[in-house]
Amino acid sequence: MIVLRFLLIGLLIPLPSAGQAEGTRSVSTPMAEIPAGHFVAPYGSDTLEVAAFEIDRRPVTVGEYRGFVARDPRWSTEGVKRIFADENYLSRRASTGDPLLARAQPDELLRPVTEVSWFAARAFCEAHGKRLPTVNEWEFVAQASRERANAHGDSGFNREILRLYTLPRSPELPSVGSIFENYYGVWDLHGLVWEWVEDFNSILLSGASRVDSGLDRQLFCAAGSQGATDVEDYVAFMRYSQRASLTASRTGRNLGFRCARSSLPSGSLARAEAK
DSSP states (O other): OEEEOOOOHHHHSOOOOHHHHHOOOOOOOOEEEEOOEEEEOSBSSOEEEEOOEEEESSOOBHHHHHHHHHHOGGGSTTTSOTTTSOTTTTGGGTBTBOTTTSOOOHHHHTSBOOSOOHHHHHHHHHHTTOBOOOHHHHHHHHTOOSSOSOOTTOHHHHHHHHHHHTSOOOSSOOOSSSSOBOTTSOBOTTTTOEEOOTTTTSEEEOGGGOOOSOTTTTOOOGGGGTTBSOTTOHHHHHHHHHHHTOOTTOOOTTEEOOOEEEOOOTTHHHHHHHO
């Protein structure tokens, strides 16, 4: 059973943002334009409509996040408030000083940044004139295979994605843009890291589908996939279960993010530039 609840935490707690101090910045991460469309919800029979939007072609990197922290030390390991990130925030690099203010090898800068909270990911996106994608936007793009915009029900695609989710992981993550590129030119939605979405806790799986809260242990209850619209798409169930285990201050060694942006209606950009 799916229990719907509203995401209130972002409304109740004022979120520090780099934009408050230095204004909105653009970020060099290339974005893919995603046309409006619809897809079938993984649970139930609802067809969900998605408006046109843009999404980063790859996850945010260590190098990009380092620049963000350099501009706003409130999101450094020493500056962040515990209410906005748990004690594991950027902890893998804490032993060598704040990794985003210290030296880093070139290959490390190209890896996806992880161990960031929802608050931190949201602040990064807002500071660059963007936002986190919604769960429906993320899932809409994630249904694309290499050749098709909508590979829902494609058993071959489902097997390939499941293989990516179950590959052995090395201690250090590979660089972004190295795992899987889909039809839209969006990289690494599958097989690199879990990713934050804006409304991550808008769906709560209950009963037999409850999961252990340890992200890295990846414990998922197969019984919870009952009622799925596509029983072969087990990884979709994994994603929804993983999101249900999160809290906004939570961080994880395999939890990163990318940003999105709502598309302007046709002609809006020209009218805005004319003013």
